[in-house]
Amino acid sequence: MLARIILLSLFLPFLAIAFSSPGMAQKKPSASVLKKGKAIFKENCEVCHQADAIGKAGVAPSLTNPEFLSISSDKFLEGTIRDGRKDTGMMPFAHLGRSKVRAIVAYLRSREKLPNRTKQVDAQPDARGDPRFGKTWYMNICSTCHGSDGNGYESEGAGTAIGLPGFLDKVTDGYIRETIKVGRSNTRMLSFQGPAAIADLTDREIDDIIVYLRTQAKK
Ligand code: HEC
Ligand code: HEC
Incomplete structure (x- = not known):
């Protein structure tokens, strides 16, 4: 019995930590x-x-x-x-x-x-890179689905309008970066980083693309 209580008291703090991990701590809506x-x-x-x-x-x-x-x-x-x-x-x-x-x-x-x-992703630093390289990657890989002007479905693409302010003004560079790295399962948005990806972009290349998208949207 005593052993059990000791075991439990050792274990409880970990449980408390597990349930209070960031992001999961929000109050459940009714x-x-x-x-x-x-x-x-x-x-x-x-x-x-x-x-x-x-x-x-x-x-x-x-x-x-x-x-x-x-x-x-x-x-x-x-x-x-x-x-x-x-x-x-x-x-x-x-x-x-x-x-x-x-x-x-x-x-x-x-x-x-x-x-x-979301907290970690939105806290990521802003992208730094060369929009000219970013443009090349964008045109070669992304434009097929997102449109050469980044207007998505308007260009008959399967992807959303990632070149327009309606999207760009609301997302952090971390959000864009993570989407490119991880992709979205069961959609046509694949991962563009890692050995299994169709194009294994480096962190630097991904940032080039983000900088390109941001400069485009300002025009
Ligand atoms: C084969 C088509 C395809 C290609 C190529 C593609 N995407 Fe996508 N992308 C999609 C689709 C489809 C979605 C939205 C997923 C959905 O429909 O649920 C998406 C979503 C996104 C989003 C999130 C946009 C939002 O509205 O939240 C970003 C950012 C993005 N893609 C960036 C890129 C970049 C950068 C490239 C090039 C490196 C790329 N994508 C290449 C199809 C593609
Ligand atoms: C007439 C069609 C239509 C209706 C109705 C509509 N949406 Fe959308 N929604 C879209 C399209 C199209 C996009 C992608 C726009 C783009 O290309 O960036 C979108 C994008 C979004 C996104 C961003 C998704 C992403 O991948 O970043 C959210 C969130 C969203 N809609 C929520 C809603 C909610 C909630 C409602 C209802 C209150 C709603 N939408 C009603 C067409 C619609």
Whole structure:
């Protein structure tokens, strides 16, 4: 008995640490908020983002993709839903009001499968690189899906409009960097780093691309 108590008291602090790990510590939203979020999603978003938000290439991206959710902060999600993305099919939903937008985000989060690492990702340093090299990589690899002007579906591509301010103004360089490195499972967005990738870009080359995208958007 005593041995058990000692064992337990040794173990408990670790359990406490495990459950309070960053990102997982957020308060769980109530069942009624999740239900509300799901209903609002169905009514406003499902037509493009599909049932269960699984997305459809050329129509709207997946919002329950594990790699996407793991690097998407609430601020980014709420802001994108509120403001939409100008010159894309993603319209603004500011009229829903903050509590409804938050309920949708809570519903999407309830589908999260990977640990949330938005804090670390958004704290990454800004990209430093050469936009001329970035342009070459972008044109050779990325433009097929994201369009040569970065306007995505508008250019008949499968990827989103990563060259437009509606996207770029809302994301950190860390978000872009991680998406290029990790990709998004079960979508056409593959990983572009590592021996298994179709193009094994170095950190430097990835930063070149980010710098290129940022300079493009300013034009
Ligand atoms: C074969 C097609 C394809 C290629 C090539 C491709 N992507 Fe993508 N990319 C996608 C798709 C599709 C998505 C969105 C995933 C979805 O539909 O759920 C995406 C998403 C992204 C996102 C996230 C955008 C957002 O709206 O959140 C970034 C950033 C990105 N890609 C960067 C790149 C870069 C940089 C390259 C070149 C190195 C590249 N992609 C090459 C298809 C592609
Ligand atoms: C008319 C179609 C349409 C509707 C309705 C719509 N969206 Fe979108 N959504 C899109 C498109 C298209 C994009 C990608 C835009 C781009 O190319 O960057 C997008 C992108 C997004 C993104 C960014 C995803 C990423 O990969 O970065 C979020 C978040 C999002 N939508 C949430 C919502 C929510 C929540 C609703 C409902 C309140 C909604 N959308 C309704 C078409 C739609």
